[in-house]
Amino acid sequence: MHRHALAIALAAALVALSAACQAATVLVTPADMQGWAEANAEGSVIGESKKYPAFGEFRADSPSGNPLGPGAYFMMPGGGLDFPGQVWLGTDAHNGVFLSQITRLTYTHFTYIRGNNPPSMRVAQPPNLQLMITRDGINYRYLIHMPWGTPSWENGELRNNGIGPLTDYEVWKTVDCMSEGVWWDPYGGDWGGTWGELLQRYPNARLQTPRAVGNTWGAAETLTGGSLNFEWGGRKVTDRVTGAWWTEGYHGEAFLDNFTIGVNGVETTYNFEDAAKPAVIINNKAAGDPIMGEAKKHFVFTVFGRVDFTDFTSDTLTVDDGSGNPILVKAMNHGVNPFEYVKVTGTLDNATTPPSLSSTAEQIEKLESY
Ligand SMILES: [Ca+2]
Numbered sequence: 161m162h163r164h165a166l167a168i169a170l171a172a173a174l175v176a177l178s179a180a181c182q183a184a185t186v187l188v189t190p191a192d193m194q195g196w197a198e199a200n201a202e203g204s205v206i207g208e209s210k211k212y213p214a215f216g217e218f219r220a221d222s223p224s225g226n227p228l229g230p231g232a233y234f235m236m237p238g239g240g241l242d243f244p245g246q247v248w249l250g251t252d253a254h255n256g257v258f259l260s261q262i263t264r265l266t267y268t269h270f271t272y273i274r275g276n277n278p279p280s281m282r283v284a285q286p287p288n289l290q291l292m293i294t295r296d297g298i299n300y301r302y303l304i305h306m307p308w309g310t311p312s313w314e315n316g317e318l319r320n321n322g323i324g325p326l327t328d329y330e331v332w333k334t335v336d337c338m339s340e341g342v343w344w345d346p347y348g349g350d351w352g353g354t355w356g357e358l359l360q361r362y363p364n365a366r367l368q369t370p371r372a373v374g375n376t377w378g379a380a381e382t383l384t385g386g387s388l389n390f391e392w393g394g395r396k397v398t399d400r401v402t403g404a405w406w407t408e409g410y411h412g413e414a415f416l417d418n419f420t421i422g423v424n425g426v427e428t429t430y431n432f433e434d435a436a437k438p439a440v441i442i443n444n445k446a447a448g449d450p451i452m453g454e455a456k457k458h459f460v461f462t463v464f465g466r467v468d469f470t471d472f473t474s475d476t477l478t479v480d481d482g483s484g485n486p487i488l489v490k491a492m493n494h495g496v497n498p499f500e501y502v503k504v505t506g507t508l509d510n511a512t513t514p515p516s517l518s519s520t521a522e523q524i525e526k527l528e529s530y
Contacts, residue, residue, distance in 0.1 A: 185228075185429045185520055189436055190218050196430070199248040199383035201375055203240015203393070212238040214245030214393060220434040220457040222415045223270050224511045225332040227490065227518050230456050231433030232270070232417040235287050237393030237409040239277070244397065244406045246375065247287075249416065249432075250382060250389030257423050258366040260359055264422030265289065265337040267390070273329040275412035283412035284308065284323040287392040289337050292382055294368040300380035301348045301362065306402070307341040311352065318342060318352025321403025334418070347378060350401045390416055429520075439505050444485040447515040452508055462505045463487050463517060464527070467498050478514075479504060488516040494524055501527040 188194045203212035214237045222232035238245030267289065275283035291303040309322025320342055335341070338355040345351040345361070353361070367387040374381035377396050382389050392414065394405035420429040441462045446452070465479030470486060472478065474493055479502060480486045489504050496502055506519030 184427055184522060185431055187431050187433060187436060188218075189433050191435065194251075194430070195253040195386075196249060196251045197384040197386060199250075200237075201243075201246045201383060201393075203238045203245030204243045205240055206242045212240035212245050214238040214247050216247040216249060218432060218434040219415070222417070223330075223332070224509055226270070226415070226417055226507075226509075227268055227332065227334070228418040228429075228431045229507050229509065229518065231431075231435075231437075232415040233432040234413070234415055235390075235392045235409075236413050237411075239411050241277075241406060242397060244394045244410060246383065246391060246393035246395060247409075248383045248389055248391045250384035250386035250391075252369050252384075252386035252388070254367050254421060254423070255369050255387050256366055258364070259291075259293065259362065260365075261423050262338070262421065263425050264420055264427055265355075266334055266418075266420045267337075267416065268332050268334045268418035269414055269416050270332050271324070271329055271414040272412065273326075276407055276410045279411065281407070282323060282329065283407065283409055284321075285392075285408040286324065286328075286333070286335070287390050287409070287414050287416050289335075290382075290389045290391050292368055292370045292380065292387040292389075293362065293365040295348075295362045295365045297364075297368075300368065300371070301345055301365070302380075303358065304344045304346065305335075305337045305341055306344055307335045307337075309342070311342045318344065318350070318401055319403070320344070320352065320401070323407070344401065346396075346399065346401070350399070352401065388421075390419070437507075443483060444479070444481045444487050445483045447487050447508060447510060447517075448485060449510075452510040452515070456508045456510060460505055461508045461517065462503060464503050465501070467496055467500050467502060469498050472498055477502075486514045488512070488514055489519055489524075490516060491519040491521055491524055494519075494521050496524060496526060503527055 200214040216235045219234045221230045235247040269286045271286040273282045289305045308324035309320040311320045370382045371380040373385040375383045392409040440459045465481040470478040478486045503525040505523045506517040
């Protein structure tokens with residue numbers, strides 16, 4: 161696309177943009193955190209003056225295949241064998257929600273295999289979801305979800321010192337915290353179990369703002385001050401339940417995105433990006449242009465076309481604007497049918513064949529006529 165055409169398209173897109181929204185998808189950027197907070201703590205080794213910096217940041221780009229790409233939240237906990245570095249991204253927006261009201265807890269991560277000590281040893285867990293709750297309005301508990309590993313029981317207690325399956329590294333993986341992995345309750349007698357078992361254990365538990373901002377192990381604190389956090393990097397070096405916890409994120413690197421929480425069936429999805437991206441209208445042919453490799457970091461795109469039967473499922477559809485250059489649209493429960501004309505806005509992945517657009521049902525508009 162010529163620069164001139166891009167400018168015209170941008171102007172048109174800004175008009176179209178103002179008509180959109182009432183979104184169940186919330187854009188989270190450094191300029192508008194929507195209640196999320198970042199925090200990190202450097203790692204250290206007793207007797208060493210050297211520190212092991214940990215950091216997290218919103219990035220414009222992330223590896224191909226991110227359902228809400230290209231931007232995402234990058235996490236790097238660093239090292240520090242005695243006090244491992246930590247990266248936190250959390251919110252208190254759901255304070256007061258009962259666990260029994262939660263109907264969905266999913267997120268997507270891309271975790272590099274390298275890390276640990278030696279570096280050839282892979283990190284044991286991806287960035288994981290952690291919840292501060294009260295079980296009765298008084299007593300706090302802290303719940304840590306561990307997606308990876310094969311849990312086993314010893315003397316009625318959970319053990320989970322496994323690591324992720326090779327197929328789960330360096331690809332975008334969506335974790336369903338209510339059906340996968342194990343919830344660990346380290347402040348409640350080192351118990352672990354499934355989400356269903358957790359609800360039986362704490363039937364009246366609800367998310368609760370921590371007592372203080374901090375990361376003291378065993379205290380009702382989180383480093384973001386929020387009750388719902390993603391945290392990566394072991395805060396406790398070794399635990400009798402999990403084994404060597406420091407291996408979880410030690411010297412690891414990962415991207416995090418696409419967190420969805422459902423409360424009584426009402427779902428909110430958080431899209432982590434470095435900045436709000438204006439929408440640009442393009443024809444389908446332009447989606448395959450090499451310039452899109454750069455442009456996709458700065459814009460979302462709107463395409464038009466007729467839906468055909470190619471790769472048609474409840475979550476995917478293909479649009480063709482008549483140019484013979486189809487675009488695959490990925491949108492959960494999109495609700496459109498073959499032969500309908502649609503206008504779709506989303507994030508572009510030009511590295512796929514055909515190019516693909518990650519979108520949502522609310523970003524798809526059916527057109528009366530073309
Ligand atoms: Ca994103």
